[in-house]
Amino acid sequence: MQREERKVKELVIISGKGGTGKTTVAASFAALAENAVIADCDVDASDLHLILHPVIRISNQFFCGHSAEIRKSDCIRCGACLAYCRFDAVKMEHDAYGGNEFSIETSSCEGCGACARFCTVKAIDLNERYCGEWFVSDTRFGPMVHAVLGPGAENSGKLVNLVRVNARKTAGEKGKSLIITDGPPGIGCPVISSVTGADAVLVVAEPTLSGIHDLGRITELARHFRIRTFVCVNKSDINMEMTGRIEKTTIESGAVFAGGIPYDSEVNRAHDEGVSVIEHGKGGSIVRIREIWNYVSRNI
Numbered sequence: 644m645q646r647e648e649r650k651v652k653e654l655v656i657i658s659g660k661g662g663t664g665k666t667t668v669a670a671s672f673a674a675l676a677e678n679a680v681i682a683d684c685d686v687d688a689s690d691l692h693l694i695l696h697p698v699i700r701i702s703n704q705f706f707c708g709h710s711a712e713i714r715k716s717d718c719i720r721c722g723a724c725l726a727y728c729r730f731d732a733v734k735m736e737h738d739a740y741g742g743n744e745f746s747i748e749t750s751s752c753e754g755c756g757a758c759a760r761f762c763t764v765k766a767i768d769l770n771e772r773y774c775g776e777w778f779v780s781d782t783r784f785g786p787m788v789h790a791v792l793g794p795g796a797e798n799s800g801k802l803v804n805l806v807r808v809n810a811r812k813t814a815g816e817k818g819k820s821l822i823i824t825d826g827p828p829g830i831g832c833p834v835i836s837s838v839t840g841a842d843a844v845l846v847v848a849e850p851t852l853s854g855i856h857d858l859g860r861i862t863e864l865a866r867h868f869r870i871r872t873f874v875c876v877n878k879s880d881i882n883m884e885m886t887g888r889i890e891k892t893t894i895e896s897g898a899v900f901a902g903g904i905p906y907d908s909e910v911n912r913a914h915d916e917g918v919s920v921i922e923h924g925k926g927g928s929i930v931r932i933r934e935i936w937n938y939v940s941r942n943i
């Protein structure tokens with residue numbers, strides 16, 4: 644790792660599930676930060692681009708694993724591939740003359756290569772599997788690295804990692820001191836890929852019973868990876884009792900409670916206009932988001 648890259652801090656904004664306001668906070672932080680790269684690691688359901696409107700400068704295809712394909716002109720229809728495939732990806736159909744014809748269903752193929760190995764006439768190709776694209780773009784708040792996962796594609800953890808690596812590279816090239824990452828929801832593989840090695844996470848929780856449950860799982864994950872953890876509650880005034888319980892749970896878990904953001908109907912209006920609520924300039928949430936940003940950015 645180069646010397647200048649080591650200075651770059653990385654803050655990942657995550658939540659126990661989708662729809663808690665994670666992207667609202669990420670977009671607001673992007674608007675408030677002065678020297679940041681923005682990374683969207685929510686590659687399964689990215690929506691930060693709807694607010695930041697990135698102009699793509701570099702576009703790259705993402706391949707994950709392989710899928711097999713039969714060259715019909717070379718196939719002698721022996722059926723060995725059908726027998727050797729453990730994933731039921733090889734399909735047999737009758738052709739117009741009553742013979743058997745073999746093909747491989749890409750969505751079921753795991754790319755293990757067994758069929759290609761046992762095909763005596765080498766009629767099966769193992770092709771790289773296209774799984775999506777990742778981009779380096781410009782936004783009105785600075786560079787952004789983001790991605791889209793192809794329909795039905797898996798392995799988003801690898802794509803998340805690719806976004807992070809290139810966000811760090813971009814930060815080094817552009818002299819940026821911070822990476823603000825909109826992470827995926829939940830605690831699965833893409834989240835682990837998003838937070839591993841980050842300097843801090845900000846968990847956006849909701850003031851509900853399931854919000855407390857999700858928070859427990861996510862703070863445990865962050866503790867496991869020894870990542871400094873901040874927690875804020877979106878729409879905190881909807882249920883002050885739950886917000887109080889989240890604050891208590893946060894403190895007991897060793898994380899830092901960064902504050903609550905009140906329900907604000909202007910947030911939706913801002914997003915309808917395609918801007919962050921900070922730029923929109925109206926609404927009761929702005930002051931609290933600013934305070935949380937000031938606190939978190941000073942304490943990463």
Ligand code: SF4
Nearest residue numbers: 718719721722724762
């Ligand atoms: S093993 Fe090879 S030759 Fe036999 S059916 Fe499959 S693709 Fe055709």
Ligand code: SF4
Nearest residue numbers: 728752753755756758
């Ligand atoms: S590569 Fe593996 S999973 Fe895919 S068709 Fe061949 S044997 Fe089946």
